[in-house]
Amino acid sequence: MQKQGRHLERSGSKRALDAGGGGGDDDDRATKRPRVPALASVIVEALKVDSLQKLCSSLEPILRKVVSEEVERALAKLGPATPARIQGRTSPKRIEGPSGSNLQLQFRSRLSLPLFTGGKVEGEQGAAIHVVLLDANTGRVVTSGPESCAKLDVLVLEGDFNKEQYEDWTEEEFENYVVKEREGKRPLLTGDLQVNLKEGVGTIGELIFTDNSSWIRSRKFRLGLRVSSGFCEGVRVKEAKTEAFTVKDHRGELYKKHYPPALKDDVWRLEKIGKDGAFHKRLNSSGIYTVEHFLQLLVRDQQKLRTILGSNMSNKMWESLVEHAKTCVLTENLSENQRMFADTLVKLAYDDWISVVEYDGKELLRFKQKKKSITTEVILQMLQLVTLLHMV
Secondary structure, X not given: OHHHHHHHHXXXXXXXXXXXXOHHHHHHHHHHOOOOOOHHHHHHHHHHHHHHHHHHHHHHHHHHHHHHHHXXXXXXXXXXXXXXXXXXXXXXXXXXXXXXXXXEEEEOOOEOOOEEOOOEOOEHHHOOEXXXXXEOOOOEEOOOOHHHHOEEEEEEEEOOOOOOOOOOOOHHHHHHOEOOOOOOOOOOEEEOOXXXXXXXXXXXXXXXXXXXXXXXXXXXXXXXXXXXXXXXXXXXXXXXXXXXXXXXXHHHHHHOOOOOOOOOOEHHHOOOOOXXXXXXXXXXXXXXXXXXXXXXXXXXOHHHHHHHHOOOOOHHHHHHHHHHHOOOOXXXXXXXHHHHHHHHHHHHHHHOHHHOOOXXXXXXXXXXXXXXXXXXXXXXXXHHHHHHHHHO
């Protein structure tokens, strides 16, 4: 019993010493021990994780749908048609034709501007407006296959449909820019509103605008072209559009340039000559009132004509003016080569005007040749032409 008592006493004193002497080490361990987060922080973090999981769960179907649509679109561009239905929805029309070609319509002619209500829509200088079906991968006209003989619809688009021809757009986007007539008005565009392709090429017929373009947001129209219903089923053919243009009321046609101009047209019907403008007044003051007067002086003394117009007419303006004037049809009986020869003869006639005599087709008055003069045969042709020009 005494031994046990002493043992307990020694053990107690040892524990007391350990408690007293080792207290510093315990304090160090306590300070190094990681701090347990508060209960509120744990709850907040748990709620955040839960909310994020719920958000991801709700977004997942939407993201899957978007990704699916984009994959379908990419497959449609890169290869043959995708299966009829992918994940329960119908596949969009293929952009490619049967042979993998990328089909698109295109206007090959630029329009003659400005356009007026009641007037015919024409190409530049009165030319026809041609359209083609292209394989955008090669840039060539599609001349074979059912698409090459499709029927097309001609329609009017908003002028602010600003996507470039090389950019892609959907049928829905194109449809959103189609312009209909104003309420209570006649159809906006009348005439031949369909075009038949033949070997991938077509020509637009007579088109007439019945209303101006001032009432729509962009104040401009475009002509559009798309495949008619019932043609090219299952194949996406990209639509075509022209540049934006203004359609004015027919009252403005009083000042319209003529293509081609006529000899008796007022000289301001030529390009770069504005009615009652500075150039018009300069020409009138020099006795040039008609296209015929302009052409006569152009052949006789081009430099004098240029001087009359003055330095405000640039070289580029002059070239456009002369080019337009030369499209004037003098007579349908002359070929292009004959017209060139006629220009030379007329210039010679003006240069040697004192020696020119009228020729009535029956007799030629005696002609005294001067030094360096041309032969009698050429003089005869020259005088015949001068007489012809006066008769036109």
